[in-house]
Amino acid sequence: MAEDTPMPDADAVREQTLMFGGEDDLDEKYPNRPNNLHKTLPFHTLFNELFDPLLDTNKNRRPTGLRRRVGPSGHSNLNPHEAKRNIIHRYIEQWRKEVGNDFYPAMRLIIPEKDRDRAMYGLKEKAIAKILIQVTKINKDSEDARQMVNWKLPGQLYKASASTAGDFAGRCYEVLSKRPMRSEVGTMSIAEVNNALDRLSQVGGEKEQVKIFERFYRRMNPEEMTWLIRIILRQMKIGATEKTILDIWHPDAEALFNISSNLRRVCWELYDKDVRLDGEDRGVNLMQCFQPQLAAFQPKVGSFDKIVSKLKPTEDDDSFWIEEKLDGERMQLHMMEDPSAPGGRVFGFWSRKAKDYAYLYGKHFSGEEGGALARFIKDAFHKNIRNIILDGEMITWDMDTDHIVGFGTLKTAAISEKENTTGSNTGQRPLFRVFDCLYLNDTLLTQYTLRDRRTALQSAVNGIHRRLEIHPYIEAHSPSTVEPELRRVVENASEGLVLKNPRSAYKLNERNDDWVKVKPEYMSEFGEMLDCVVIGGYFGSGHRGGAHSSFLCGLLVNKKAKEGDPDYGRCFSFFKVGGGFTREDYASVRGRTEGKWKDWDQRHPPSIIELGGHEQNRQHERPDQWIHPSDSVVLECKAASVEWTDKFRLGQTLRFPRFKALRTDKTWNQALSIDEFMEVKHTAETEHADKEKEFKIEQSRRKKARTTKKPLVVVGNDTVFTPYAGPASKLFEGLxxxxxxxxxxxxxxxxxxxxxxxxxxxxxxxxxxxxxxxxxxxxxxxxxxxxxxxxxxxxxxxxxxxxxxxxxxxxxxxxxxxxxxxxxxxxxxxxxxxxxxxxxxxxxxxxxxxxxxxxxxxxxxxxxxxxMPRKSDPETFDSQAFIRQLEDHTHTMAHLKSYMFSNTKLYFASGEDAAWGLRASLARNYVKFAGGAVADGEDEEGVTHVVVPDAEYRGASGGRVAGLARTVGVEWVEKCWEEETRLDEERFQWG
CATH class of the missing domain: 3.40.50.10190 (BRCT domain)
Structure with a gap:
């Protein structure tokens, strides 16, 4: 250390030893990391000087249960964004002045959801509530205990503040403030809090967890405890994003976090704002987890045309790619050469949230660390591949059904496959579907287009069947391609589609319009016919706390039942819907049903509402409250499809249900019954099958048109038709x-x-x-x-x-x-x-x-x-003679729009219908422009076609009249003009 470098005091040395003393390789990994000169600031400074001032700039979005600061914030003349930046900047500068340059202890508490060094605590709201009940020594059946355990329920049910419903930390504050161990702020430093949280993430039993919480309870006041709970749950909501905080810390902080997912590295390598990242330090690196590019959400209102237009088509390239959206876990695979490793290769697997999964999926091709995937993919890469980084989705594949399985089974399948020593090809296994390549043989590919990256991927990866596969895509040029594909994937129980711009670069940790998710809420298989009665409600959390955020809808068993009958109002549960509601929609439902809700009693459920599940215990999708259908409202919903399930009493439910409108014009007994829904479902499936049949026929025609080989001539179609059944010739042999x-x-x-x-x-x-x-x-x-x-x-x-x-x-x-x-x-x-x-x-x-x-x-x-130089006498060139000469040598003049009716003479039948007169007049002009002749009468010499209205030719005897003339519908002329070529008359001639 240089002589003029200040020495840290004893408290600072002690804190740093406690925080990082167990990590022996820190000096090797971070040789220039900063050391604090003094003890870290007290924990209460975080909310007194950072969190609360930030929240005061967003007064309407302040978390409940915490008191507002009194007095001016000092930023009243600034807009909210500038005020927030000033508050964050002021706290960081205070830290530098009073503590030192190592801001990592504070940063991991400010944005705990980005801290990858501390393991998950394994604690959710109810588990924390049970710990606090033991710590505060209150009766578990008391109102306060139930208030915390049932934190989603409205406050009036448990004599709690109505504003804390859905806000667990707010409920805890109300309970803790009645029995504080301290009334003033505590003395715990930020370093002490971090040490205690490290231990909390490492212990496994409730007994040890209670001991740690008891220490917090003794040394913190209720407000400190409330913020501690938010940190443990990683639900801060302080009114400032991680992007803003990182940007104020250092201009390159976000870039470094995007390529490393390492908050510690951001704080320790970029503590000096004058030190900037070099260009090579801004890119993805091998064996360092990066923040992947994300797909933008589809617009709430908009057509496929609008979505496709966001993919930035150009005149030269209007293509876009369609990929199936997979129901799995986003995963990045890193592979590099390592002569000392088994098989000569080492692997790294990380999730989108930077969780290291190499222990599960494998670190090497062989040996004990082969994992559930790595040991099976020895032949997945070409031999000349030294290193590579792949981006994709880890999914579960069922080998028995040869179909993808839901995401919830992934970890179980991976553990099972990891223990599979026999190489069995049955059961479920993890399958890595790759859709991007970001690094190849020491070359960073993020700045290249998606099309070029895909080319690199296909040249580097062979793929292993049902182990590691390249995710397929469809290249499309029209928005009309999207809906058929969406229908197809929905039928296969998929999540939806992702549309991608093949001309785009890879943007780390961005959610932009180069990738757009399309989910099935655009589908309208059942139109506006799904009007169902609400029979249950579920309380929400966060800003929806204390009120119903989703509803259980049912189908009436017997609409004709009169009051007093057992079937009066009786319903089968059908689906749960929570998407698509606005604040006004929630308010309308609440206004029409207020005072009519009853709490669901699991031991004595209402007889008129039947839930899903086994006959002995029908409690699936149990609502928090229920309502009699006669007191309820009718919701109009749309969905992608119907799927079978035991979660709902009907045995079927809607896939991707979405609220569309509140049917104030309908009474509860005008909602759908079971019989009516079955009829609607049958109609929808029939119509859908007809559309699919039409679509397949059209696709077959297009495919046939694309693959039919036609003669190549001097004039005509530019398209090259090439047979692909083996080499067509040896034209390019040796090249x-x-x-x-x-x-x-x-x-x-x-x-x-x-x-x-x-x-x-x-x-x-x-x-x-x-x-x-x-x-x-x-x-x-x-x-x-x-x-x-x-x-x-x-x-x-x-x-x-x-x-x-x-x-x-x-x-x-x-x-x-x-x-x-x-x-x-x-x-x-x-x-x-x-x-x-x-x-x-x-x-x-x-x-x-x-x-x-x-x-x-x-x-x-x-x-x-x-x-060519022009002749002195242009009159000598006879254009018609030249055309006739061409016609003598080829039959392809009909491929040209201006000659497609040459050598034809058409007579148009008379008719009294005005619409027919207009169509006939247009068709005559088409014929004349395209080199044909129009006859005044059907007996005129040389008539080749008699054109009649479509309705007449469909009922006509067909065949030929007036000698060799064909009888065709006017649609033939129109279609020829539209397709720009003379079509076969057989399709338009009846008989």
Missing amino acids: QFYIMTDQIHPTKKSKAELEALVKAYGAKIVQRDTTDANLVVVADKRLVKVSSLEKRATMNIVKPIWIHDCIRQDELDVGALPYLLPYEANRHMFYLLDEQQLDVEANIDDNGDSYARDVMDVDEMRDILAG
Whole structure:
């Protein structure tokens, strides 16, 4: 230590020894960590000088049960945000001045939910209530004891303040303030509180927990105890976010926390604001847990079009990805080489909340620490992978049903699989579904696009069936694709979808519109027909404390029963709903039912309300209170689907129920009965099955249209149709293709599609540039890696259209030996080496026409003709004769919109209907514009089609009239115009 560095006093040394003396490697991990010069501040300074002043800036959101500070806060002239920043800054500066630069002891109490160094206490509200009952030595059947145990119930039931309902710490304050051991603030320092909390997180039995709480009770006043309880529950609600607190501590604090999830490291490495993180210190690192990117919540009101528009489509790339949202635990996997480890690899697994799961899922490929997953994935990575970081979801997979199982079974399945020494392929097991790759072979990938990261993932990971798999996605271009996919996953009991922007970088600890969750509340399988009566209520917590936050809805057994009958008002429990209510909705329900609720007596439940469960004990989803249906209200709800369950008496319940409206226009006996719901369900399922059938038929048609191989000609369709049943030819045999980007022009194709295309013609795919003379580098977008390759000026880069031109020419030259087209500078070259410029330019004539390649389409022909010198006498060119000449050589003129009705003459039947007159008039114009002729009478010479109204042709005898003319509905003309090609008349001809 330098001579001018102040020495810590004896109290500071003693505190630091107590707090960190058991950690031998601290000096090695944090050699420059700060040391406090003096004892930490008293615990009460946290709420006197930080928590309470912060809450006073949000007067309407102050937690209940605590008194408000009297007197000015000193920030009355500032807006709330500035006032909060000043309060936090003032406390930190006070700490630096009176204690030193080690703020970690205070920080872990200010934002305890971010402290990963202290284990979970294993204490919830009821467990703490039981401990406090023993500590205060009050009767467990007393009003005060029941007030704490039943903290969600309204205060008037237990003579407590109504404002503390749903606020456990507030209820505790009311009880403790009646019997304090101290009236003034206590003497415990922040370091002492931390030491006691460390012990509380380590002990296992209630007896030891009571001893620790007794010490707190002796040395703290009721308000201190209340804040201590909030810290233990990690429910602070002090009116300032962790982002604000970290930012005031140090400008780089949030960035370091995002990549490390380590509050201690943030405080010890960034105690000096003048020391900033280098660029390389801001990225994800191997074996350091980071804060993952999160998906934004779907807007409460909005269509799929609005959601998709948030994914920032561009003119060149309007694609977005659709992934199934998995019901599991977000998990990150780190893997790196370690020659000393069994199998030569070491693993790290962390959850979203930075919990280390390597003990469960495995640290090595083999040995005792193989865990429930690592020992099974030896072949999951390519051999050249030295290190990698994967982001994904750990789910439970049932091997017997071959289906995903709910998240609640994950830990049990993992423990069972960890003990599986026989390698059995039955039962449930953890399955890691990977959807992102953030680090690969010492390279950080977060700044690359999702599409590039996905490419890296697929090149690095082989996957192991039902152990570690790459999560599939669908590339879509239209919002209309979302709903069918949502229907599909809902039918498979999934949570919903995640829509992703493939052009986006990875943003640590952000919830932005690049990833958007879509859950089934948009689905409307049952429309607005689910009007159900409320039969029970559940009390909420937090800002919903003291009032019902959700309701139990039921179905009437017999709507016709009269008062006095056993079935009068009798209901089966059906579903529980709490989502979708506004404050006004809660107030309306409360106003219409006030004074009519009764507490649920578990031993003597009401006979008219039947809950789910076994016949001897029907208590599933038991409400806190119940109400007679005749005194109740009717709620209109929507849902995604119906699922079977024993939790509700009906045996079925709604999946994702959501409140839509309060039906004040309906009385309780107009709500749904069991019989009516069964009818509604049957109707909805029938309609849904019909829609699914239509959808599948349409998908089949589209698939057939995509895969049908059509002849390639001089003019017409630009699309390349390639058979994929093995190599189509040996056109690219012996070549290596390094495809760097998607194709943009003239049509869009993904990188994966291009790779599949060249592979089908005998090529080999590589994922990096090499010195091989047979390497072809392909790109259509100037990404960073493409620009880097250009700067090196070592090889040409060709556009994807060269691949298509080679394939087209190969298919046109039937019987000839496969040959590769020479490059054309403007058409084929994305980057051309200077020394090859003259050679490439020699492959085309002065007008841009290739010596080796046939003209492929009309646009190309136009470009060539436009560049030619004009003749002195333009009258000599006969355009109609040129068209007839083309028609003599090809049958594809019908593919052009302006010629699709050429060689046809249509007669339009007369009709008195005004609508028919308008449709016929438009259809005549379509025919004339598209090169066809319109006849005045059906007997006129050359008539090829007789067009009649749809209603008539559906009832007509069909066949041919007036010689060879076909009778078709006007829909045929309209559909031809819409599809821009002449369609087969058989689909529009009846008989």
